[in-house]
Amino acid sequence: MSEVLLERPAPGVTLLRLNRPEARNALNLTVRQMLADHFRTLGADVETRCIVLTGNAEVFAAGADIRDMAEATPVDLILRNTHLLWQAIAECPKPIIAAVNGYALGGGCELAMHADMIVAGEGASFGQPEIRVGIMPGAGGTQRLTRAVGKFKAMKMVLTGQPVSARDADAMGLVTEVVPDAEVEDAALKLAGQIARMPxxxxxxxxxxxxxxxxxxxxxxxxxxxxxxxxxxxxxxxxxxxxxxxxxxxxxxxxx
Missing domain, CATH: 1.10.12 (Lyase 2-enoyl-coa Hydratase; Chain  A, domain 2)
Incomplete structure (x- = not known):
């Protein structure tokens, strides 16, 4: 089964679902490439008016797949050109809503921040823990986070690696709204449907x-x-x- 599933739950709304439950939806290179391909295609699809991006009821995305990078050299990382894969999401002209349950950590938090709105479950948590494995955020975690919540909150998150709860993320301005965990996907789809009916x-x-x-x-x-x-x-x-x-x-x- 595909590691990124595409569904069309309502007119004008497309849902992309991360599907690596065995790896807590960790973002390996294959998933990043699939996401980039989907967002490029959906950006040009006249039938798609709003995109919802989600994981599953337990986790949005727990970060980058460490197995993919543990032995990588700087040249390996340069040749992967992963910034172009992230760019495909950032440049998608259609509104993107991230529906977040559970962990959105590291690359998962960065992926959520590529969205235009974030609907979070009460049990969700957001963080940039890269410092705990000797590196730093590399897909917007120092830049998008600072723009979303300000220098002082972002510095604490990035320099300690400590996650924040959905309620704290809401107070910081990192998420659009917080809803009960069981209602996250429905709330995101309802919001997407409202946007899809707009010009x-x-x-x-x-x-x-x-x-x-x-x-x-x-x-x-x-x-x-x-x-x-x-x-x-x-x-x-x-x-x-x-x-x-x-x-x-x-x-x-x-x-x-």
Whole structure:
């Protein structure tokens, strides 16, 4: 059976499920390649409007597969080009929701942080424990984490390797919402369904502008927002949305 399963649980929603329960969904090279392939394909798939990424009821992903890297040399790591595999997720134009139960540690925490929203179970925990095996985060754990929770919280997590609970992650701003463990997948799918019913062009423009603008000067970011806002007035969805509002009916968005 595939180590990454693809499901289509609702119109416009695609679910990717990590499927290495025997290894606590550790991210070996095969899983990373499969995820990259899926995100590239789904990013161009007009039928997919929102993506949910999850593991199983016990664990999201417990980190990188140490067996894959214990004997690796620096040249081995360079030749693997794993940054390009992560980049395929980061550059996916469709909104991504991580549905997290159990551990999201190391590469698993970094994978969750590649999502645009994180729905966490009450029993979930997030951490960057790489320092405990003599290395450091290498897929955004020092950078995305700092941008999400700030320097002082991130420093403690990365320098001690100690995980934080879902409730603490919520208080830090690392997750979108916390729900009972048994409701994580359903809550993520419900949220994905709401997004999938929105106008796709507006959704993609919002994601692109928010991500591009967060590291730009405010004046440049506001210009990106203004141009994207203006551009959407060339879409049929803009006309449909406003006409439906005036006619007091539900809009039917086509992504055109």
């Amino acid at each position: 796709p062009l507006a959704v993609q423009q919002i994601k692109e502008v928010m991500l591009a603008g967060q590291d730009a000067p405010l004046s440049a970011a506001l210009m990106l927002e203004r141009k994207a806002f203006q551009l959407l007035f060339a879409s049929r969805d803009q006309r449909e949305g406003m006409q439906a509002f005036l006619e007091k009916r539900k809009p039917a968005y086509e992504g055109r």
